[in-house]
Amino acid sequence: MNDAGGPPYLRVDNLTKKFGDFTALNNVSLAVNEGEFVCFLGPSGCGKTTLLRAIAGLDIQTMGTVEQAGHDISALPPKERDFGIVFQSYALFPNLSVTRNIAYGLENKKMPRAEIDARVAELLILVGLSEHKTKYPAQLSGGQQQRVALARALATSPGLLLLDEPLSALDAKVRIRLRHEIKHLQHQIGITTIMVTHDQEEALAMADRIVVMNHGVIEQIGTPTEIYANPASPFVADFIGTTNFMEADVIDGGRISISGVVTAGGEDAARFKPGDRVTVCLRPEDVLVTEDAADGNGAFPVTVTDVEFLGSFYRCHLKPADGGAEFRADLSANRARNFDVREGRALFATLPEEFIRIYAARDAA
Amino acid sequence: MTQSAAIGAAQPPIVKPKVSGEDWIMRWVLVGIALYLVVTILLPLYAIMSKSFKNADGAYIGLANYAKFFSTPALFWSIENSLTVTLICCVIVVTAAFIYAYALTRTCIPCKSLFKGVALIPILMPSLLPAIALVYLFGNQGIIKDWLFGYELYGPIGIVMGECFYVFPHVLTIMLIAMANSDARLYEASDALGASKIKTFFTVTLPSVRYGVVSAFFVCFTLVITDFGVPKVVGGKYNVLATDIYKQVVGRQDFEMGAVVSMVLLLPAVFAFAADRIVQRRQVALLSACAVPFEPKPNRLVDGAMLAFCCAVGFILTGILAMAAYASFAKFWPYDLTMSLKHYNFDLMDGGSWDAYFNSIEMAAWTAVIGTAMVFIGAYLVEKSKGFHSGRTAMQLLCMIPMAVPGLVLGLAYVFFFNAPNNPLGFIYHTMPILVICTVTHFYTVSHLTAVTALKQMDAEFESVSASLKVPFYRTFIRITVPVCLPAILDISMYLFVNAMTTVSAVVFLYSPDTALASVAILNMDDAGDVAPAAAMGMMIVATAAGVRLIHAILTRGILTRTQAWRHR
Numbered sequence: 038m039n040d041a042g043g044p045p046y047l048r049v050d051n052l053t054k055k056f057g058d059f060t061a062l063n064n065v066s067l068a069v070n071e072g073e074f075v076c077f078l079g080p081s082g083c084g085k086t087t088l089l090r091a092i093a094g095l096d097i098q099t100m101g102t103v104e105q106a107g108h109d110i111s112a113l114p115p116k117e118r119d120f121g122i123v124f125q126s127y128a129l130f131p132n133l134s135v136t137r138n139i140a141y142g143l144e145n146k147k148m149p150r151a152e153i154d155a156r157v158a159e160l161l162i163l164v165g166l167s168e169h170k171t172k173y174p175a176q177l178s179g180g181q182q183q184r185v186a187l188a189r190a191l192a193t194s195p196g197l198l199l200l201d202e203p204l205s206a207l208d209a210k211v212r213i214r215l216r217h218e219i220k221h222l223q224h225q226i227g228i229t230t231i232m233v234t235h236d237q238e239e240a241l242a243m244a245d246r247i248v249v250m251n252h253g254v255i256e257q258i259g260t261p262t263e264i265y266a267n268p269a270s271p272f273v274a275d276f277i278g279t280t281n282f283m284e285a286d287v288i289d290g291g292r293i294s295i296s297g298v299v300t301a302g303g304e305d306a307a308r309f310k311p312g313d314r315v316t317v318c319l320r321p322e323d324v325l326v327t328e329d330a331a332d333g334n335g336a337f338p339v340t341v342t343d344v345e346f347l348g349s350f351y352r353c354h355l356k357p358a359d360g361g362a363e364f365r366a367d368l369s370a371n372r373a374r375n376f377d378v379r380e381g382r383a384l385f386a387t388l389p390e391e392f393i394r395i396y397a398a399r400d401a402a
Numbered sequence: 403m404t405q406s407a408a409i410g411a412a413q414p415p416i417v418k419p420k421v422s423g424e425d426w427i428m429r430w431v432l433v434g435i436a437l438y439l440v441v442t443i444l445l446p447l448y449a450i451m452s453k454s455f456k457n458a459d460g461a462y463i464g465l466a467n468y469a470k471f472f473s474t475p476a477l478f479w480s481i482e483n484s485l486t487v488t489l490i491c492c493v494i495v496v497t498a499a500f501i502y503a504y505a506l507t508r509t510c511i512p513c514k515s516l517f518k519g520v521a522l523i524p525i526l527m528p529s530l531l532p533a534i535a536l537v538y539l540f541g542n543q544g545i546i547k548d549w550l551f552g553y554e555l556y557g558p559i560g561i562v563m564g565e566c567f568y569v570f571p572h573v574l575t576i577m578l579i580a581m582a583n584s585d586a587r588l589y590e591a592s593d594a595l596g597a598s599k600i601k602t603f604f605t606v607t608l609p610s611v612r613y614g615v616v617s618a619f620f621v622c623f624t625l626v627i628t629d630f631g632v633p634k635v636v637g638g639k640y641n642v643l644a645t646d647i648y649k650q651v652v653g654r655q656d657f658e659m660g661a662v663v664s665m666v667l668l669l670p671a672v673f674a675f676a677a678d679r680i681v682q683r684r685q686v687a688l689l690s691a692c693a694v695p696f697e698p699k700p701n702r703l704v705d706g707a708m709l710a711f712c713c714a715v716g717f718i719l720t721g722i723l724a725m726a727a728y729a730s731f732a733k734f735w736p737y738d739l740t741m742s743l744k745h746y747n748f749d750l751m752d753g754g755s756w757d758a759y760f761n762s763i764e765m766a767a768w769t770a771v772i773g774t775a776m777v778f779i780g781a782y783l784v785e786k787s788k789g790f791h792s793g794r795t796a797m798q799l800l801c802m803i804p805m806a807v808p809g810l811v812l813g814l815a816y817v818f819f820f821n822a823p824n825n826p827l828g829f830i831y832h833t834m835p836i837l838v839i840c841t842v843t844h845f846y847t848v849s850h851l852t853a854v855t856a857l858k859q860m861d862a863e864f865e866s867v868s869a870s871l872k873v874p875f876y877r878t879f880i881r882i883t884v885p886v887c888l889p890a891i892l893d894i895s896m897y898l899f900v901n902a903m904t905t906v907s908a909v910v911f912l913y914s915p916d917t918a919l920a921s922v923a924i925l926n927m928d929d930a931g932d933v934a935p936a937a938a939m940g941m942m943i944v945a946t947a948a949g950v951r952l953i954h955a956i957l958t959r960g961i962l963t964r965t966q967a968w969r970h971r
Binding site: 053 | 871873
């Protein structure tokens with residue numbers, strides 16, 4: 038990110054898109070810097086693809102402006118904009134070979150044949166498909182097709198690369214490999230990139246910044262760590278990673294009472310006054326679990342009600358011994374072994390105030 | 403960098419997307435094709451409608467013509483006659499086609515592709531030809547005349563028999579599609595729950611094809627009530643609406659009454675068409691993406707019965723074709739049955755000539771070439787152009803109209819419209835172009851729907867990708883869209899060619915001595931008593947249509963294996 042200043046490469050201002058009575062995007066604004074990799078993340082129907090298509094000019098917005106490299110492109114048809122695009126379906130031309138697919142945009146530019154061939158060869162090496170260049174799309178695997186689509190989109194050296202759920206049609210393993218490949222490629226070329234995805238892991242792994250969307254509005258914009266550690270709303274906290282949601286009351290001295298369990302509320306508690314109903318969010322991996330009370334500051338007794346084995350860690354469902362709502366805590370495999378975690382085991386838990394996030398109760402997702 | 407809330411800002415203006423030069427090209431071409439349809443279907447329909455409210459001098463007389471129609475028993479009884487034979491045909495054909503399709507899709511009978519092929523025989527001929535074959539079989543000198551137990555062929559019996567033969571493949575096609583949409587999982591579930599075969603039939607099979615059956619019924623209804631060839635030859639004194647139009651116009655030169663009967667015939671056809679469209683829309687919703695195709699298991703009893711049924715139907719279909727062929731070669735029916743080609747010497751016959759045959763070929767070729775180009779480009783623009791919703795919706799509606807208009811009504815409408823003294827397009831009247839235009843329009847809807855189906859199967863983002871690569875749409879159309887849709891394009895051109903060869907109804911009012919057509923020649927030779935030459939001309943059409951289908955099959959296979967190697971892994 039070049040926070041140092043300078044105008045952003047792409048700027049979206051107060052964008053609204055209506056389909057009849059339905060508002061798909063409601064007054065959305067954001068800016069993308071040159072060379073940045075931005076992910077639009079959200080559940081299906083949140084407006085992320087609509088926003089991407091508005092930026093591409095494929096479905097032009099009802100109101101608002103889009104500026105690219107200092108030019109107002111709000112009303113321009115896609116042909117008069119500067120972008121390459123990869124769709125979820127890849128939309129490879131089935132009757133053209135890999136080479137011809139990649140060369141499709143170049144051939145139109147009346148470039149000399151030799152120059153086209155050189156550029157295609159370069160792109161084939163870039164995406165690692167040189168030995169498949171004479172094949173047709175149907176003869177390639179999903180991952181290979183995806184890379185052809187990427188090469189075709191990059192062939193004309195556009196200023197902006199748009200990726201519409203480019204990985205969701207692939208197997209889990211291929212998806213993880215291609216994630217790195219795309220990120221690496223993007224870094225290598227330095228092209229400003231926007232990717233739409235509903236997969237939070239993908240967004241966290243790839244993006245410089247994530248734009249979390251829901252119901253046609255932006256919930257939060259930030260780096261992956263910002264979004265994960267400081268979700269701006271219960272929705273973001275719930276959508277990214279796993280979170281315990283607990284109803285609580287604010288009591289005096291910056292403390293909160295979670296159905297009887299009283300603990301320090303951290304910074305967030307200062308925003309509320311005693312007596313407020315609030316929603317408390319705490320990620321399972323941030324819950325501190327100990328064998329005896331002395332180890333934790335503010336520890337309270339809990340009983341294990343259920344244990345889920347999730348490979349590298351165990352997710353324990355804990356019920357406060359003095360009553361109150363059940364919550365989850367993640368224990369690494371060896372900790373879980375040491376504590377001999379099983380149903381009915383009595384342990385102590387601490388809710389560390391530095392990780393607690395508090396939202397007004399009505400905001401609860 | 404972050405959300406900038408536009409607090410208190412005025413509502414930003416609505417963005418008006420810029421329409422590029424390419425968009426304008428697409429819109430103008432779309433408007434051009436839409437205008438073609440307005441001129442060749444809407445305006446003629448208006449002409450025939452206004453004619454029905456006028457007297458012979460062209461003065462407006464309100465409903466007087468209709469009053470005359472409904473007070474003349476000989477005329478309005480035709481409505482009842484038409485409905486009677488049509489409904490009987492619908493019941494017979496839908497039932498037979500249902501069983502035939504069931505046998506082909508849900509049982510293990512052998513030779514399925516042979517039976518499928520045999521069922522297509524009637525598509526290759528004008529409806530006049532099976533009627534002529536019926537005359538040879540059951541007419542006054544028919545070889546199996548006794549099978550009618552003394553009843554006369556000429557009249558409702560002949561019409562029902564001929565129509566059943568003629569519409570069978572059309573109805574069967576719909577039934578086959580409906581049956582193909584079966585989901586094996588439902589049958590497995592029914593089996594697992596211990597339901598009997600008969601219970602499964604009534605709870606799974608029938609509900610899943612009910613829309614197909616209803617749709618088949620309406621298609622059958624429309625085809626039979628608007629067909630003119632069969633009742634013309636074997637109708638005798640039994641008047642139906644379709645023959646009435648012809649009689650009023652050609653026999654009595656009463657154009658106004660012809661227009662009135664046309665409007666009366668248009669009503670049930672439009673109704674059946676609208677009902678069919680509604681039903682088909684529902685059928686689509688029934689399909690589920692994860693359905694598993696049904697694999698029939700052998701069952702001796704059912705397979706045996708079904709095989710017997712298919713053989714019987716197949717025997718009737720081939721029998722009628724064989725009869726027509728035999729009649730065309732027999733020297734002097736029924737006295738001298740030695741084979742000869744004398745009936746193929748059309749130039750010696752009243753109402754026929756080899757010129758007519760070659761005119762037909764020429765007309766069919768033009769129809770196939772021009773029609774396919776126009777239909778495919780029109781469908782492409784409707785499906786793939788951006789914005790311009792009003793224009794695209796209007797075009798979609800226009801494309802559906804021709805299907806609802808019976809051929810005779812269309813033909814007569816052209817007479818009123820293009821022969822009007824003040825029509826600047828009048829110069830094409832009595833020429834080859836008007837025959838081509840009329841035929842393209844007549845068969846526009848089915849061709850359009852075929853093209854739309856093929857285009858819908860293409861990735862919706864080809865155009866978006868091309869635009870992002872700055873490739874003009876026409877380049878992508880030629881390099882991607884056309885090659886990918888080539889099988890459908892061939893289907894359309896074959897459909898247009900074969901129908902142009904066999905159609906009688908629309909062109910019967912439009913040909914001139916210079917542009918006589920083979921199908922019309924059959925009609926005229928039959929009228930003049932040259933029945934064997936009429937059969938011979940019919941066989942020429944059958945042979946030509948069969949040849950074209952063969953070429954089409956070879957071409958399609960060649961394309962699929964060679965230029966479309968990409969379809970296979």
